[in-house]
Amino acid sequence: QVQLVESGGGLVQAGGSLRLSCTASGRSFGNYAMGWFRQAVGKEREFVAAVSWIGATNDYGDSVKGRFTISRDNAKNTVALQMNSLKPEDTAVYYCAAQLYGLTLRPSQVNYWGQGTQVTVSS
Numbered sequence: 001q002v003q004l005v006e007s008g009g010g011l012v013q014a015g016g017s018l019r020l021s022c023t024a025s026g027r028s029f030g031n032y033a034m035g036w037f038r039q040a041v042g043k044e045r046e047f048v049a050a051v052s053w054i055g056a057t058n059d060y061g062d063s064v065k066g067r068f069t070i071s072r073d074n075a076k077n078t079v080a081l082q083m084n085s086l087k088p089e090d091t092a093v094y095y096c097a098a099q100l101y102g103l104t105l106r107p108s109q110v111n112y113w114g115q116g117t118q119v120t121v122s123s
Contacts, residue, residue, distance in 0.1 A: 002026035002112055004096040009117030016121075017084045022096030022114055024077040032111070033102030034072055034079040035059075038092035038119075048094065049081060050105040059104040063089075086121045093118050 008020040020036065035050030049070040050059045058070055067086075072079040079096065096114035099105050 004098060004112050004114035006094065006096045006114045006117040009094060009119045011120045011122065012086055014086060014088055014121055014123050016086050017082070018086065018119060020081040020083065020094055020096075020117060020119070022079045022081075024079075024096075024098065024112075028074075029077050029098055030074045032098040032100055033105055034096070034098050035070060035105045036079075036081050036094055037097055037105070037107065038090075038094045039116075040089075040092040043092075045095070045107060046092075047105060047107075050097075050099075050102070051079065052103045053099075053101050054103075057103060083119070086119075088121045088123045091119060091121050 003025050006022050033053045036048040037045050039045040047061045051072045069082045093116040095116045097110045098112040099110045
C-alpha cells in the first residue's frame, strides 16, 4: 500500500520557522517528482514547492520564493520543506504529493497525496 505521511506541522509565531517532512512508503519514489501543496480555509489548493524526479530542479510558488526550501532524500524516500520567515497567510493544511516523471507538480497529474498536516502561523 502506497502512503505519503506528513509530519512537522504545528503552531508558530510570525517570523518563525517550521520544517515539514514527508515519508513515502509502499514503493520507490525515485521516478517521482515530490513536493507540497497547501490549502487554507475557504481557498483553493495552492502549489508550494516541488523537486523534480531527476532531483536537479526545484520549483516554488511565488508566495514562498526566498522563504521556503525543498529537499529530497531518495535513499530514505523522504521530502522536506524548510519554511522560514513564516507569515499568517502561510496558515493552511500542507499536503505532500508525488507525480510520476514530473519536473514539477500539477494537481491533475499527481499520483499520490498525503493526508495533510496543519500549519498555523499566529500574528
